[in-house]
Structures are given as structure tokens and as C-alpha cells.
Amino acid sequence: MISLRDVHKVYTLRDGTEVRALDGLSLDVAPGSIHGVVGTSGAGKSTLIRCLTGLEPVTSGQVLVSGRDISQLSSRELREARRQIGMVFQHANLLEQRTTAQNVAYPLYLAGVRKGERHETVARMLELVDLADRGSSYPAQLSGGQQQRVGIARALADQPAVLLCDEPTSALDPETTRSILELIRDVRDRLGVTVIIITHEMSVVRSVCDSVSLLEAGRIVESGPIEDVVSTVTSRLSRELVPVPAVPDDAVHPGEAVIDVALTAHPGQPAAAQILALVAAQGADVAGGIFETLGQAQVGRLALTLPAERTEAALAVLRDAGVHAEVRA
Numbered sequence: 001m002i003s004l005r006d007v008h009k010v011y012t013l014r015d016g017t018e019v020r021a022l023d024g025l026s027l028d029v030a031p032g033s034i035h036g037v038v039g040t041s042g043a044g045k046s047t048l049i050r051c052l053t054g055l056e057p058v059t060s061g062q063v064l065v066s067g068r069d070i071s072q073l074s075s076r077e078l079r080e081a082r083r084q085i086g087m088v089f090q091h092a093n094l095l096e097q098r099t100t101a102q103n104v105a106y107p108l109y110l111a112g113v114r115k116g117e118r119h120e121t122v123a124r125m126l127e128l129v130d131l132a133d134r135g136s137s138y139p140a141q142l143s144g145g146q147q148q149r150v151g152i153a154r155a156l157a158d159q160p161a162v163l164l165c166d167e168p169t170s171a172l173d174p175e176t177t178r179s180i181l182e183l184i185r186d187v188r189d190r191l192g193v194t195v196i197i198i199t200h201e202m203s204v205v206r207s208v209c210d211s212v213s214l215l216e217a218g219r220i221v222e223s224g225p226i227e228d229v230v231s232t233v234t235s236r237l238s239r240e241l242v243p244v245p246a247v248p249d250d251a252v253h254p255g256e257a258v259i260d261v262a263l264t265a266h267p268g269q270p271a272a273a274q275i276l277a278l279v280a281a282q283g284a285d286v287a288g289g290i291f292e293t294l295g296q297a298q299v300g301r302l303a304l305t306l307p308a309e310r311t312e313a314a315l316a317v318l319r320d321a322g323v324h325a326e327v328r329a
């Protein structure tokens with residue numbers, strides 16, 4: 001559905017300095033999936049979005065959306081191809097003087113869709129985002145979360161194949177964030193749209209994404225389905241998605257060591273219970289830990305404390321059981 005192949009984007013500043021915003025970026029996003037892109041400030045996230053929408057020409061490489069290389073299109077073809085891509089931003093940026101319904105209708109109006117069809121689509125879209133009764137409200141009469149719902153309805157009105165969400169929940173409180181992420185998942189399930197979410201919040205990735213990529217200095221440095229990423233315990237994404245539990249200094253007694261245990265299992269396997277039994281048999285204590293289900297995987301992170309002289313034996317037992325275990329430095 002979306003493929004970027006060896007994409008480079010170089011900005012040349014006035015003094016001739018070159019900035020490599022995208023530096024050989026390759027990425028595949030499966031149709032109908034929700035893919036998160038995370039990266040620190042300056043990693044190239046905004047540039048990636050602009051290149052995906054064709055707003056910014058790439059310096060080299062291919063940007064394939066629904067099989068068409070949008071870097072090769074004429075401006076008329078590009079306008080047409082952009083109808084395949086709906087955009088959701090941090091702020092909904094609704095037209096304040098227009099009603100909710102008129103805001104959702106606007107892209108359809110621009111695309112020359114007939115009035116009758118526009119009305120039908122707007123009603124369907126408002127229903128989809130659970131705002132069927134707010135079509136005649138103005139943006140100022142809506143909460144931030146409702147405005148974002150209108151933004152999503154507007155982005156989907158022209159039936160795009162792809163929904164690009166740029167920090168869609170960064171301006172929202174945790175509860176509204178949850179409801180917007182649920183809506184994005186619901187929309188994907190019902191319409192089959194492919195979603196890319198650019199975010200700096202790992203909680204967004206954890207709660208809604210099927211797969212994730214880490215963008216750094218214009219390149220994808222780690223990428224994969226959530227369950228694969230969290231199974232690779234030493235990866236950065238894994239450490240950020242499922243951080244090791246904090247252990248206060250006073251929880252570690254003199255002569256004790258801390259062992260970090262990471263496990264991944266599939267639902268139905270009694271992995272967590274087995275590991276806890278092994279831990280108990282080693283005479284170790286659990287100083288902190290989490291177990292949760294991410295994607296198709298159950299993941300666990302435990303911080304154990306035990307007498308330092310028993311660490312080698314405990315590590316051997318745990319590793320024999322197929323879990324990742326290492327002494328905390």
C-alpha cells in the first residue's frame with residue numbers, strides 16, 4: 001500500500017549547506033494496518049509526511065502510494081493522487097465560520113462532488129465519528145476531542161486509501177486521547193484504510209499500532225510488527241515500548257544483585273506463571289515488574305533481586321527456560 005524506497009531529501013540552505021532530512025529511508029506499510037513512526041525532534045518525521053503527500057518533492061528514491069510513484073506525477077496527477085491520502089493533524093484546524101457538516105463537506109466540494117452525494121457522505125462520516133447530531137454546530141461549540149473527530153471525518157470524506165495522522169493526540173488529555181485512538185482503530189476496521197501515525201508518544205504506539213518504525217537522522221533504524229519489536233528485548237523500540245521497571249536503591253540490600261528478565265509469549269501459554277514459579281524457586285524477590293499484552297504477544301519485564309553469589313545459577317535457569325535475563329549494570 002505504502003512503500004518508500006531509498007528516499008533521500010536534501011534541503012539546501014541559503015549559505016549552500018546541505019541538510020539531509022531523509023537519508024536513504026525505506027519503509028513498507030501493509031494495507032489496512034496501523035503503522036507508527038516515532039523519532040526525536042529533527043529526525044525527519046515532518047519531512048516524511050510532506051514527501052508522502054507529495055507536498056515536498058524527494059531528491060531521489062520512490063514514494064509509492066497504492067502502487068503509484070507520487071514523486072513522478074505531473075501536478076494534475078498529483079492532485080488526483082492526493083485524494084488517496086487523508087490527513088489528520090495535531091489541531092483539527094476547522095473553518096470557524098462553517099458548521100461541522102460544512103467542514104466535512106469542504107474537501108468533497110473542492111473535489112467537485114455533487115451536492116446530493118456530499119450530503120449523504122457527510123451524514124455517513126458524522127455517524128462514523130459519533131457526531132451525527134452535531135452537524136449544525138460550529139467548531140467553537142465543540143470540545144477539542146470533538147473537533148478532532150470532525151477533522152477525522154473530513155480527512156475520510158473523500159474515501160482515501162491512506163490516513164496520515166501527524167501527532168493526532170498530542171494536544172489532547174489522556175481520556176480524549178484514548179477515545180480518538182479507539183476511533184482511528186474503528187475507522188481502520190470498518191473502512192480498511194491504511195493508517196500512518198507520526199507520534200512522539202510511545203503510549204500511542206502501544207495502544208493502537210500494529211507495527212512501528214524508529215526514525216533517526218532521516219533513516220529507519222528499527223522497524224517491525226509490535227510483537228516482533230518487543231520480542232527483540234535489546235532493541236531501542238522494545239526498551240521504550242516496555243521499559244524495564246525502576247528499582248529504588250533501598251530495595252537492593254547489601255550483597256544483592258538485580259537481574260532484569262524479559263519474556264514474550266503468545267496468549268494461551270502460561271509463560272508468566274511459569275517464570276514466577278522459576279523466580280520463586282531461585283529464592284529471588286520481585287522488586288518491580290509489568291505483564292501486558294501488546295499486539296499478539298504477552299510481554300513481561302521483571303526486576304529481580306537476589307544474593308549476588310546466586311546470580312550465575314539463576315541466569316542459567318532462566319535462560320534455559322527461554323527468557324532473556326541479564327544482570328543490571
Ligand SMILES: Nc1ncnc2c1ncn2[C@@H]1O[C@H](COP(=O)(O)OP(=O)(O)OP(=O)(O)O)[C@@H](O)[C@H]1O
Nearest residue numbers: 011019020021039040041042043044045046047048
Ligand atoms: N524547509 C526546510 N529547509 C531546511 N531544512 C529543513 C527544512 N525542513 C526541515 N529541515 C531540516 O530537516 C531535518 C528534519 O526536520 P523535520 O522537521 O522533518 O524533523 P521532525 O522529526 O519532524 O522534527 P520535529 O519533531 O521537531 O517536528 C532537520 O534538521 C530540519 O532542520
